[in-house]
Amino acid sequence: MRILNPTFRGLALATLACLGLLAAACAPLLAQETSAPQPPGLPADAPAILVFSKTAGFRHSSIPAGIAAIRAIAAEHGLRVEATEDGAAFSDAGLAPFRAVVFLNTTGNVLAAGQQAAFERFIRAGGGFVGVHAASDTEYDWDWYGGLVGAYFANHPAIQDAALDVVDRDHPSTAGLPARWERRDEWYNFRSRPPASARVLITLDESTYAGGTMGAPHPISWAQAYDGGRSWYTGLGHTSASYDEPLFRAHLAGGILWAAGLTDGPTPSPTPSPSPTASPSPTASPSPTANPSPTASPSPVPLSHRLSLPLLGRR
Numbered sequence: 683m684r685i686l687n688p689t690f691r692g693l694a695l696a697t698l699a700c701l702g703l704l705a706a707a708c709a710p711l712l713a714q715e716t717s718a719p720q721p722p723g724l725p726a727d728a729p730a731i732l733v734f735s736k737t738a739g740f741r742h743s744s745i746p747a748g749i750a751a752i753r754a755i756a757a758e759h760g761l762r763v764e765a766t767e768d769g770a771a772f773s774d775a776g777l778a779p780f781r782a783v784v785f786l787n788t789t790g791n792v793l794a795a796g797q798q799a800a801f802e803r804f805i806r807a808g809g810g811f812v813g814v815h816a817a818s819d820t821e822y823d824w825d826w827y828g829g830l831v832g833a834y835f836a837n838h839p840a841i842q843d844a845a846l847d848v849v850d851r852d853h854p855s856t857a858g859l860p861a862r863w864e865r866r867d868e869w870y871n872f873r874s875r876p877p878a879s880a881r882v883l884i885t886l887d888e889s890t891y892a893g894g895t896m897g898a899p900h901p902i903s904w905a906q907a908y909d910g911g912r913s914w915y916t917g918l919g920h921t922s923a924s925y926d927e928p929l930f931r932a933h934l935a936g937g938i939l940w941a942a943g944l945t946d947g948p949t950p951s952p953t954p955s956p957s958p959t960a961s962p963s964p965t966a967s968p969s970p971t972a973n974p975s976p977t978a979s980p981s982p983v984p985l986s987h988r989l990s991l992p993l994l995g996r997r
């Protein structure tokens with residue numbers, strides 16, 4: 683057997699050791715390919731959100747733009763953010779650091795059974811869910827998730843301009859939006875409307891574009907209390923250009939902050955859900971009205987300066 687030249691062998695060992703160190707250093711990061719250094723100056727205990735963009739079906743090319751936009755939103759509001767496409771992040775320990783998880787254009791079956799169970803426990807413990815666009819094109823066979831996201835994707839016409847009606851402007855994700863909002867995107871039809879207990883924030887005016895099949899109302903963004911946590915969904919966000927739009931970013935920021943329990947705002951009507959298969963828990967409504975907050979409207983003040991929220995009792 684050939685013996686390696688000692689110098690070469692030393693180098694090889696050093697390289698291996700170095701790789702080992704690197705692996706150890708990377709282990710805590712959930713997605714080596716998408717994680718980036720946190721903005722400087724964030725306290726270690728700053729609230730954190732997880733962005734999950736695993737795809738098992740169609741993959742949106744706008745995912746990197748979405749992650750970049752969420753990183754910018756997080757930096758602006760003093761949040762830590764990690765991004766991953768690894769379902770293994772969905773364990774009790776893996777989710778524990780986060781106040782909310784953003785399903786950013788996920789598609790198909792992205793979580794194994796044990797991972798799904800961990801995510802259900804996360805929401806029941808007061809965690810937040812943010813679903814962006816294809817989050818509704820995800821996990822069709824997981825009833826609990828169907829209830830969480832509120833409605834499943836059915837189909838869509840070609841990308842085109844349309845007019846949206848911001849029917850509820852008393853929510854952090856809509857407070858800065860015009861009552862009539864015209865923009866370009868891929869407009870989803872859903873298999874059903876969200877349950878009556880969900881708070882519809884924005885509807886699509888089907889008379890302003892071709893291919894809408896839901897009639898009126900055609901909800902496209904909504905919020906709800908769900909099984910102990912908060913859920914916010916927007917059907918917007920197919921195109922990369924969306925993530926550069928100031929209004930869309932404000933919409934997304936408000937949804938993230940609300941779902942994470944970092945700002946209050948309207949909460950879904952406490953009416954019990956007459957809904958489908960999807961409502962697994964009779965305790966789905968942690969009656970928000972019980973937590974009147976003076977910070978109900980989004981404010982330009984960085985949230986890190988007003989994080990006294992008793993909203994969800996989660997960290």
Ligand SMILES: [Zn+2]
Nearest residue numbers: 742815868920
């Ligand atoms: Zn799309």
